[in-house]
Amino acid sequence: MITTLEARNIRVKLGRKEVLHGVDLTANSGKVTAIVGPNGSGKTTLLRAMTGEVPHQGEVSINGADVAQLQPWQLAAVRAVQPQSSSIAFPFTVLEIVRLGLSAGLSAADSSVPLKALATVGLAGFAGRMYLDLSGGEQQRVQLARVITQVWEPIVEETPRWLILDEPVASLDIGHQFTVMDLTRSYAARGGGVVAVMHDLNLTAMFADQVVLMEAGKVAKTGAPAEVLTDEALARTYGCAVPVNTTPPLGIPFLLPQARRDMTPHSG
Amino acid sequence: MSALSTNITGADPTAEPAPVEDRRIRARRLTLVLIGLLLVVSGLSLTTGASGASLWNALSDLVAGRELSTMDRVVLLDIRLPRLCMGILVGASLAVSGAVMQGLFRNPLADPGIVGVSAGAGLAAITAIVIGGMLPLAVQQFLGSWIVPVAAFFGGWGSTLLLYRVSTRGGHTSVATMLLAGIALGALAGAASGVLVYYSDDNQLRALTFWGMGSLAGATWTKVLAALPIIALALAAAPFLARGLNGMALGEAAAGHIGIAVQRVKNTSILAVAGATGAAVAVSGGIGFIGIVVPHLLRLATGPDHHSLLPNAALLGAALLLAADMIARVIVAPAELPIGIITAILGAPVFLWILLRRRGDLGL
Numbered sequence: 001m002i003t004t005l006e007a008r009n010i011r012v013k014l015g016r017k018e019v020l021h022g023v024d025l026t027a028n029s030g031k032v033t034a035i036v037g038p039n040g041s042g043k044t045t046l047l048r049a050m051t052g053e054v055p056h057q058g059e060v061s062i063n064g065a066d067v068a069q070l071q072p073w074q075l076a077a078v079r080a081v082q083p084q085s086s087s088i089a090f091p092f093t094v095l096e097i098v099r100l101g102l103s104a105g106l107s108a109a110d111s112s113v114p115l116k117a118l119a120t121v122g123l124a125g126f127a128g129r130m131y132l133d134l135s136g137g138e139q140q141r142v143q144l145a146r147v148i149t150q151v152w153e154p155i156v157e158e159t160p161r162w163l164i165l166d167e168p169v170a171s172l173d174i175g176h177q178f179t180v181m182d183l184t185r186s187y188a189a190r191g192g193g194v195v196a197v198m199h200d201l202n203l204t205a206m207f208a209d210q211v212v213l214m215e216a217g218k219v220a221k222t223g224a225p226a227e228v229l230t231d232e233a234l235a236r237t238y239g240c241a242v243p244v245n246t247t248p249p250l251g252i253p254f255l256l257p258q259a260r261r262d263m264t265p266h267s268g
Numbered sequence: 269m270s271a272l273s274t275n276i277t278g279a280d281p282t283a284e285p286a287p288v289e290d291r292r293i294r295a296r297r298l299t300l301v302l303i304g305l306l307l308v309v310s311g312l313s314l315t316t317g318a319s320g321a322s323l324w325n326a327l328s329d330l331v332a333g334r335e336l337s338t339m340d341r342v343v344l345l346d347i348r349l350p351r352l353c354m355g356i357l358v359g360a361s362l363a364v365s366g367a368v369m370q371g372l373f374r375n376p377l378a379d380p381g382i383v384g385v386s387a388g389a390g391l392a393a394i395t396a397i398v399i400g401g402m403l404p405l406a407v408q409q410f411l412g413s414w415i416v417p418v419a420a421f422f423g424g425w426g427s428t429l430l431l432y433r434v435s436t437r438g439g440h441t442s443v444a445t446m447l448l449a450g451i452a453l454g455a456l457a458g459a460a461s462g463v464l465v466y467y468s469d470d471n472q473l474r475a476l477t478f479w480g481m482g483s484l485a486g487a488t489w490t491k492v493l494a495a496l497p498i499i500a501l502a503l504a505a506a507p508f509l510a511r512g513l514n515g516m517a518l519g520e521a522a523a524g525h526i527g528i529a530v531q532r533v534k535n536t537s538i539l540a541v542a543g544a545t546g547a548a549v550a551v552s553g554g555i556g557f558i559g560i561v562v563p564h565l566l567r568l569a570t571g572p573d574h575h576s577l578l579p580n581a582a583l584l585g586a587a588l589l590l591a592a593d594m595i596a597r598v599i600v601a602p603a604e605l606p607i608g609i610i611t612a613i614l615g616a617p618v619f620l621w622i623l624l625r626r627r628g629d630l631g632l
Contacts, residue, residue, distance in 0.1 A: 052524070053521045072524050072527050072529050073528075073529070075527070076525060076526050076527025077527070081525040083519070083522055088517055088518065089371075089572075090517050090567060090572035091567065091571065091572060092573075093291070100514060100515060100517075100518065100526060105526075106292075106511070106575055107510070107511060107575050
């Protein structure tokens with residue numbers, strides 16, 4: 001049985017301008033796949049094409065099934081999507097928001113999953129708070145708790161389920177960045193699939209199994225972090241010198257951006 | 269919860285009191301209270317009025333096995349009872365339409381009266397009254413009392429669709445655009461209605477004037493029966509919308525991702541709003557603010573979960589409209605005020621209050 005999330009020859013036009021020029025991506029379950037790239041390279045557009053939020057050409061399949069042929073509830077049963085930002089219209093409590101991730105929504109029978117999900121994102125005890133009273137980072141984690149509630153078990157009937165995350169750590173402090181990235185790792189370790197758009201290349205190097213580097217609407221490079229995150233590749237796509245080193249014991253790449261004055265004049 | 273509880277690291281999640289459950293239980297209790305309230309208000313409504321007829325006399329006559337006096341019979345069975353039924357139908361319709369529309373537009377200020385849906389339904393109703401009178405008699409008899417509510421339904425449907433197209437882009441509704449589009453729709457419908465008035469004869473003019481005031485005073489069994497099926501259908505759709513509207517609170521895209529057939533929810537919501545508003549407007553004219561006030565109060569009391577919000581809105585809307593109708597009937601007795609005046613006095617301040625609290629979102 002096929003246990004991948006695949007995008008084939010994805011093309012997206014925004015207005016008249018084509019912003020994705022035939023992108024291919026294969027994400028394996030049991031792995032964390034990170035999509036990285038400079039602003040405007042098409043990371044989020046690719047993710048939104050894969051989740052059906054923007055009209056596109058090309059095919060997306062999940063566990064071998066063509067996404068276009070699935071009903072919303074069938075899709076929701078195998079993958080959950082966290083948007084970059086979420087505004088909530090009405091005064092819901094934190095627990096109510098998370099319970100929306102249950103397949104029957106707020107009318108679902110009582111389940112311990114929402115409270116467990118809140119605990120895993122470091123929000124135990126927040127259940128009764130009003131969502132709109134929380135800080136941006138807390139709201140983001142509530143949304144993540146909702147998303148993991150939806151696909152709580154990584155494997156159901158031998159089929160992997162998927163977490164699709166758009167910059168899951170964007171407005172989080174460093175401690176919670178680790179909480180969230182650990183969560184994605186453990187989800188993948190238990191057999192689920194994770195695809196995340198990432199900004200932070202160091203976190204990507206630490207947590208991703210596979211990195212997809214985007215440049216100007218195309219995939220520039222795909223592979224393990226050490227293969228993709230190299231001096232030359234980053235200098236070319238990001239247009240600035242980012243020397244890559246490796247941490248001694250595990251050989252994980254890490255980046256230490258240099259101050260401008262220390263760089264050679266023609267870095268790109 | 270106290271501010272101290274923000275620092276919760278290491279707290280046992282299962283020891284957490286379950287506040288959602290509290291709100292759900294509270295909502296269920298509130299439903300019982302509202303049923304009681306509606307029964308009490310209904311009873312009062314039957315006994316209140318300009319004439320001396322009294323429910324108690326009538327009941328004691330009935331219990332004693334005596335014939336009802338003709339006056340009691342006429343006043344109770346042919347005037348107050350249809351008025352009561354119409355009040356319940358219209359009140360429930362207006363409140364539920366408001367709640368559904370707010371869920372659909374993701375905005376507590378969306379209300380059929382304010383954003384021009386009632387005006388659109390009203391224009392269609394007026395058109396039906398005027399044009400209907402020009403049709404051959406046989407056709408008129410064939411269409412019967414249905415023509416006005418059905419026309420109002422289509423008017424409401426068209427204006428809701430138009431409004432949604434104008435004010436929603438990429439699944440996000442601009443409040444300012446929605447309110448401004450509502451003003452434009454209302455003005456347009458008002459102007460067109462004005463033109464139609466010129467083409468109406470005396471009888472139609474009387475019907476239009478009476479209808480335009482917004483009142484339950486014209487209640488007859490014919491009107492109740494004409495409005496009943498449309499309103500019943502629209503209200504019956506509401507429970508099936510609850511989960512979808514809850515999901516829509518996350519935004520259209522996110523609602524789709526949790527498994528909601530967004531387009532179906534939108535279409536059904538628009539049809540339900542058009543049906544309930546159209547039928548209500550057709551039989552009672554423009555009665556404003558019930559659709560704003562009722563859902564807002566209920567959200568304050570038991571939260572925005574549509575599973576409880578929609579049924580409770582129907583109950584509270586009915587009770588509130590009956591109460592407003594009683595005030596309208598007794599305050600200047602033996603004459604009566606148009607009920608729209610009472611609901612506006614109650615509702616407009618609430619609208620302004622919500623507007624004031626959400627000024628930031630509106631960019632004002």
